[in-house]
Amino acid sequence: MTYRAGxxxxxxxxxxLDSLELPxxxxxxxxxxTEMNAALLSGQVDIANISAVEFIRHADILEALPDFSVAVLGPVYSVNLFHTRSLARVRRIALTAQSAMSVALLEVLLREWGLTPVLERAEGDAESLLNQGYDGVLRIGDSALREWYGVAGPLTPQTTMTSLPxxxxxxxxxxxxxxxFDLTGHPFTFAVWAYRKDNPPPADLIQAMREARREGIGHxxxxxxxxxxxxxxxxxxxxxxxxxFRYHLEAPDRLGLHEFAAKAVPGHAELTFGPRPGRREEVRSGQR
Incomplete structure (x- = not known):
C-alpha cells in the first residue's frame, strides 16, 4: 500500500528534502x-511537515516524529512583520493566508505586548501592501527572506553575520x-513532521529522512x-x-513548543511523539 507524504x-x-530519496x-x-495542513487533516496525505499550531490544535488525532523539527533559537529571517511605524503605533496589519503558524505566533506576541491592531487578510509583497495603506504586513517563507534582504541589504564586507540589519x-x-526568544528565552518550533496516530510512517521512510538530513547538514x-x-x-x-535552524526537536525545542501551545491553544490535548527506540514519548500540559 502506498504511503503518501506532503x-x-x-x-x-x-x-x-533536497537529497531525500523516497522508498x-x-x-x-x-x-x-495551509495546503499541507489541510491535506493531512483531510487524509489526502499520511505525513507532512505541518505548522506546529495545527499539530497542537489537532493533537487528539495527530502524532509527531520525535526527532524532526523546523525550529530556531533567535532570528529566523523568514517570518517577518514589515512595518512603517513603531510597533506600538501599528493599527492595521495585512496577514498572509499561506501560514496558520505565523498568524498564531503574531497573535500571541500582540497579546503579550498589549497591542490590538486590526488584522486583515491580504496577499502581496510587503512594500506593495504598505503602499496601499497597511502599516504592518506579515510575510513568511522564501518571499519573506527575499523581502527582508530587499529592505536590509545589500550586505557589505564590513557587515557582521552575527547581527544583521x-x-x-x-x-x-x-x-x-x-x-x-526575547519574550520567553526558548527556541520557537515552527513545524513538526506529523502523521495520524492510526497510520504511522514506515521505518524505511524515517530512515531515508534521517540520512537525507545528515547529508544536507553535512553539506x-x-x-x-x-x-x-x-x-x-x-x-x-x-x-x-x-x-x-534546528532540525532535531531537542529538549529546548519541546519546551518552546509547550510554551507556545499553552499561550496559543489553552486546554489543548496532550502532545504525543512517536517512539524513539523502545519507548513512547509524551509532553503533557504543565510539564517542564
Whole structure:
C-alpha cells in the first residue's frame, strides 16, 4: 500500500528534502503550509511537515516524529512583520493566508505586548501592501527572506553575520522568532513532521529522512549555493539563514513548543511523539 507524504518545500527544509530519496512505497506532493495542513487533516496525505499550531490544535488525532523539527533559537529571517511605524503605533496589519503558524505566533506576541491592531487578510509583497495603506504586513517563507534582504541589504564586507540589519527605506522588519526568544528565552518550533496516530510512517521512510538530513547538514554550503541562485540572494546570506535552524526537536525545542501551545491553544490535548527506540514519548500540559 502506498504511503503518501506532503512536503512544504521552503528553503528552510532544503537540508532534509533536497537529497531525500523516497522508498518505493512512498509518494509525495508539495504545497504551502495551509495546503499541507489541510491535506493531512483531510487524509489526502499520511505525513507532512505541518505548522506546529495545527499539530497542537489537532493533537487528539495527530502524532509527531520525535526527532524532526523546523525550529530556531533567535532570528529566523523568514517570518517577518514589515512595518512603517513603531510597533506600538501599528493599527492595521495585512496577514498572509499561506501560514496558520505565523498568524498564531503574531497573535500571541500582540497579546503579550498589549497591542490590538486590526488584522486583515491580504496577499502581496510587503512594500506593495504598505503602499496601499497597511502599516504592518506579515510575510513568511522564501518571499519573506527575499523581502527582508530587499529592505536590509545589500550586505557589505564590513557587515557582521552575527547581527544583521533590519531596517531600510523607512521600513522596519520585526523577526517574530526573535521576538519570541526575547519574550520567553526558548527556541520557537515552527513545524513538526506529523502523521495520524492510526497510520504511522514506515521505518524505511524515517530512515531515508534521517540520512537525507545528515547529508544536507553535512553539506550546508552546497545546499545554500543551490538555493541562493534560485532566490537571487548572496550565498553567505542563505548559508547564514540555514545554519540557524534546528532540525532535531531537542529538549529546548519541546519546551518552546509547550510554551507556545499553552499561550496559543489553552486546554489543548496532550502532545504525543512517536517512539524513539523502545519507548513512547509524551509532553503533557504543565510539564517542564
Amino acid at each position: 512536503w512544504i518545500h521552503y528553503t528552510n527544509v532544503a537540508p532534509i 518505493p512505497s512512498v509518494t509525495a506532493i508539495t504545497g504551502v503550509p 533590519n531596517t531600510g527605506r523607512g521600513i522596519t522588519v520585526t523577526d517574530l522568532a526573535c521576538a519570541w 550546508l554550503a552546497a545546499v545554500a549555493q543551490r538555493h541562493a541562485a534560485r532566490l537571487g540572494l548572496p550565498e553567505r546570506v542563505v548559508q547564514h539563514y540555514l545554519w540557524n
